[in-house]
Structures are given as C-alpha cells and as structure tokens.
Amino acid sequence: MESSAISLYFSMLRRSALDATPEQKEYLINLIDSPGHIDFSSEVSTASRLCDGAVVLVDAVEGVCSQTVTVLRQTWVEHMKPLLVINKMDRLVTELKMTPGEAYTHLSKLLEQVNAVLGSFFQGERMEEDLNWRERMDERIAAAAAKEQERAEKDAANGTTSIDTENMDSTNNDFEEKDDEEIYFAPEKNNVIFSSAIDGWAFTVRQFASLYEKKLGIKRIAMEKVLWGDFYLDPKTKKVLAQKHLKGRNLKPMFVQLVLDQIWAVYQATTGGDKGKG
Numbered sequence: 001m002e003s004s005a006i007s008l009y010f011s012m013l014r015r016s017a018l019d020a021t022p023e024q025k026e027y028l029i030n031l032i033d034s035p036g037h038i039d040f041s042s043e044v045s046t047a048s049r050l051c052d053g054a055v056v057l058v059d060a061v062e063g064v065c066s067q068t069v070t071v072l073r074q075t076w077v078e079h080m081k082p083l084l085v086i087n088k089m090d091r092l093v094t095e096l097k098m099t100p101g102e103a104y105t106h107l108s109k110l111l112e113q114v115n116a117v118l119g120s121f122f123q124g125e126r127m128e129e130d131l132n133w134r135e136r137m138d139e140r141i142a143a144a145a146a147k148e149q150e151r152a153e154k155d156a157a158n159g160t161t162s163i164d165t166e167n168m169d170s171t172n173n174d175f176e177e178k179d180d181e182e183i184y185f186a187p188e189k190n191n192v193i194f195s196s197a198i199d200g201w202a203f204t205v206r207q208f209a210s211l212y213e214k215k216l217g218i219k220r221i222a223m224e225k226v227l228w229g230d231f232y233l234d235p236k237t238k239k240v241l242a243q244k245h246l247k248g249r250n251l252k253p254m255f256v257q258l259v260l261d262q263i264w265a266v267y268q269a270t271t272g273g274d275k276g277k278g
Helices: 038-048 066-077 090-094 100-158 205-216 220-226 254-271
Strands: 004-014 023-033 053-059 081-087 192-196 201-203 231-233 240-242
Touching: 038 066, 053 066, 066 081, 066 100, 081 100, 090 100, 090 254, 100 254, 201 205, 205 220, 205 254, 231 254
Parallel strands: 053 081, 081 192
Antiparallel strands: 004 023, 192 201, 231 240
16 A cells, blocks of 8 residues: 556657647656555655646545545645546446436536535635735734824924825735636546546547537537537537527437447447346
C-alpha cells in the first residue's frame, strides 16, 4: 500500500487545427499511482507535490466517498488541474441493470456531488479572503482616522485648516468577486472521462462528437456543447432542441440517445442481454 510510479508511452493522431491533417504525436506520461485508502493520505499528499495534474477516480456506483473529498481537497490546496474519471460504468449495466435513462440521471447526480465538494472549497476560500479583506480595510480606516486626528490637532495648534487628499481614496477598495465557473467538472469542457477499466474502454464527449459530426452535419465544437445536458435531437429535422422547445414530445436526452444507448447495446449483445442470446 504505497505510491508507485510508472512511465507510459502514448502515441496518437492530433490536429493542430480543425481543418488540418492529423499528425502523429508522441507523449511520455510519468504517472504516480497513489493508494485510495483514507489511511494513506500522506502518500497522496506527497504525490500531489510532484505532479502537474491529477486524475481523480470516482466509482460510478459508490459515488463520492470520504477519500474522494480528501483527494479533491489536495488538488485544490496544491492548485493542480484535476480530471474526473467516472470508472466502473459497466456495473451500471451488468450489476444494477439500469436503463440508459436511469444511468444518465445517476451520472448527473454523481457529477453534482463532486462539484458540490469543489463548490464548498471555493466558498470556504472566498469567506477567508473576505475576512482578510475586511481586516485590511479596518486597519486602513483606523490608520487613516489616526492620521486625520493627528492632522486636525496640528491644524488646531497652528490655527489653520487643511484637507488631506493623500488618503481620500485609500479606503475605497471594493472586494474583488471571482467567477467559480472554471473550477467545476463538466463533460462539455472535456474534463470528465467515462470509463470501465476492467473492460478496457474510456471516452469523453469530444470523441462521440467527432463520430457524429459528419453523420448529423453538426460541427464538432457545437456537438460537444450539446451532447451532455438537457438537449434533444429532433428525429425528423435532425436539429438540436432545448427542453423548452420539446412541446410535450417524449425525446431522450442526446447523451442517452447517442452515447449510452450504444454502450448498452454492445453490453447486451456480448453479455447475453435479457434473453441470454449474446
């Protein structure tokens, strides 16, 4: 039960631009696999100081556990760029016997749980920054008041009046608000990976967007943004509809129709399905 390091050679075709010809790119990834057990948090802490990013694994069935929170906190403290991997997707099919629609709802809730943890870190940090800002403002106001008192006493002694312009704007520093949108995991940002390690497959929405780009006539960049969430494909017009434009029609979300249905079909064909004829 200790961290182990391994170097992974990785080769793939990459485009420098959307219209460019794919070129062979080679990568060497130095991976440190740290234990998941909560008693070995020191191993995670040590590994996080050596790495540029983190791959956070969450069980698709178990969801967010105590160690998940610990690992996410470590990435937050070390200012690492995390990737979320929802692993053991096969269990939703083979063990829990979920339908694609039920699995989509389950995955959505799981993603909300992970993002809620990140949101709590952000709120805690903002509260601390707000407290520090208020303390600095109080100190500046007290210092300005003391200086003003000293100046008034000098004026009284000299029988003159003057205006202190030096500190007039020094206390007018508003608290700077920060946007928390970039801290969250979202499939459309390609920082969420769906996988089944035991069956050897993984994907992001970008890969499915590339597959459907020509078939549906929708550009990959646009496809990435609508493949997850409350977006639906009109079977007649092949146009993407938002939920408010459904007009009572019972359509499946695009992630269910174009992604999960296909994965479920493969599992049913290979594991026997309901009738045992795989």
